[in-house]
Amino acid sequence: MRLNAGIICCVLLLIFGCAPQPKVEQLPKEKKPAISEAKKYHSSGFEYFKNGQYEDAIRNYNQAIAESTTFVDAYLDLAKTYIIVRNYGEAELAYKHLISTLPKELKGYHGLGRLYTDEKKYQLALQQYDRALEVDPEDAHGFYGKGYVNEKMGDAEEALRYYEKAHGLAPDDINIRYSLGKLYVQLGLHEDGIRELEAVLQEHPEDIEVRLYLGDAYVSMGQYALAGEQFSYILEQSPEYAGCWVRLGDVCVDEKKYDEAVRHYKRAIEIDSTQPSFYYHLVDLLIRVKNWNETNTYLKRAFTIAPNDGILVTLSGDLYMAKADAAFKVRNWDAAISNYQSAINEYNRTKTLTNDPHWVDYATKGIKRARTQLDKAKEERWWDKGK
Numbered sequence: 040m041r042l043n044a045g046i047i048c049c050v051l052l053l054i055f056g057c058a059p060q061p062k063v064e065q066l067p068k069e070k071k072p073a074i075s076e077a078k079k080y081h082s083s084g085f086e087y088f089k090n091g092q093y094e095d096a097i098r099n100y101n102q103a104i105a106e107s108t109t110f111v112d113a114y115l116d117l118a119k120t121y122i123i124v125r126n127y128g129e130a131e132l133a134y135k136h137l138i139s140t141l142p143k144e145l146k147g148y149h150g151l152g153r154l155y156t157d158e159k160k161y162q163l164a165l166q167q168y169d170r171a172l173e174v175d176p177e178d179a180h181g182f183y184g185k186g187y188v189n190e191k192m193g194d195a196e197e198a199l200r201y202y203e204k205a206h207g208l209a210p211d212d213i214n215i216r217y218s219l220g221k222l223y224v225q226l227g228l229h230e231d232g233i234r235e236l237e238a239v240l241q242e243h244p245e246d247i248e249v250r251l252y253l254g255d256a257y258v259s260m261g262q263y264a265l266a267g268e269q270f271s272y273i274l275e276q277s278p279e280y281a282g283c284w285v286r287l288g289d290v291c292v293d294e295k296k297y298d299e300a301v302r303h304y305k306r307a308i309e310i311d312s313t314q315p316s317f318y319y320h321l322v323d324l325l326i327r328v329k330n331w332n333e334t335n336t337y338l339k340r341a342f343t344i345a346p347n348d349g350i351l352v353t354l355s356g357d358l359y360m361a362k363a364d365a366a367f368k369v370r371n372w373d374a375a376i377s378n379y380q381s382a383i384n385e386y387n388r389t390k391t392l393t394n395d396p397h398w399v400d401y402a403t404k405g406i407k408r409a410r411t412q413l414d415k416a417k418e419e420r421w422w423d424k425g426k
Contacts, residue, residue: 077107081116088120096120108140118150130154145171145178152184156191164188179209187218195226213239217249224256232256247273247280254286263293281310285320297328308337315345322354326361334358349393356385356405367412372420379413 084099100117103110114137121130134151137144152167165188171181186201202219209215220235236253243249254269270287273280288303304321311317318341325334338358341351363378382405389402 075107077103077110077113079103080106081110081113084113084116084120088116093120093124104136111137111141111144111146114140115146115150118154122154127154127158143174145174145180148174149180149184152188156184156188159191161188161192177208179205179212179215182208183212183215183218190218190222195222198222199226213242221252224252224259227259229256229259233260245276247276251283251286258286258290258293261293263290266290267294279310281307281314281317284310285317288320288324292324297324300324301328312340313344315341315348315351318344319350319354322351323357326354326357329361329365331358331362347392349389349395349398352385352392353389353398353402353405356382356389356402356409359385360405360409363409363412363416367416370419370423372416372423375416376413376420379409379416382409383413 080099080103084096084103087093087096087099097117097120100113100120103113104117107113114133118130118133118137121127121133131151131154134147134154137147138151141147148167148171152164152171155161155164155167165185168181168184168188171178171184175181182201183205186198186205189195189201190198199219199222202215202222205212205215206219216235217239220232220239223229223232223235233253233256236249236256239249240246240253250269250273254266254273257263257266257269267287267290270283270290273283274287277283284303284307288300288307291297291300291303301321301324304317304324307314307317308321318337322334322337322341325337335358338351338355341348345351359378359382363375363382366372366374366378386402386405386409390399393399
């Protein structure tokens, strides 16, 4: 019997159609990390901030906060941007919003404390750092903030106490070590200051301000070569830093390298000829090396800038004293007498131009010495004429 061809085909289809088919492995699709809307807005805000488009940055940071009310960095960056545009009231509100939303987040108290410090609202600042310490009694930055406020208030001893407490809690924190080292130097604790500042410098060798304070500390310890290295490095990076040329000149004076010192002081004046204090150093040294002509030249230039500067007038008195002493040694009595009298006149002027106890005392002693020498010169002249 012959089977119908159509039936056979149907049977074959049923058999093979029901047979298990080999599985084809599908490669998993690559998943892209999901970025929240809040992060997108925050990232856009940061880009606008970098480009100086602060209003757009503020708009995006606010939108990031609207998307996520617990987005700490968005609050902090919003406040930072408001500070840049000097809208301190809105910056304050941003910090307060963060604190009210996340009362255990220390950065809100730190930010508001720093804002109040910069606004010289010192008691309010201290309150914020105290609130941070209530949340975390071992908050190093809370103690650091209190130290910084006290330093700004002029209470160095109290500042030192808080800085040391902060340093004990966070011994590797560079900002704390820097502030502590700088304060040690200011308080005359130079060895302690050098220890802290050297540690900071190891991590930030390019930091000019650290090198400046470290150089000052080395000078105070009589380590002039080390001080010179710091100041020289600074001047290699910032050759127009006039004040550092003066510091390097002072180091050369301490090392008795007077010619180098004169060059450094003159370089400072070339960079900024309007700063009277730069002339103080140069004129004082020129008097010491008895270069009267240049002393007169630079004193005249300085007086055109600050005609009633008490220190310049005192240095003018010193010049007359030096010239009088030189004349006295060679028995040129008329020149000695004239210059001693001029010195007395200048020192008297000093006392009318400044109330600084140091310079008033200096001028008073100068007058006393000049009068003594003046009387001797007059007496010697009388004896010489009688011979």
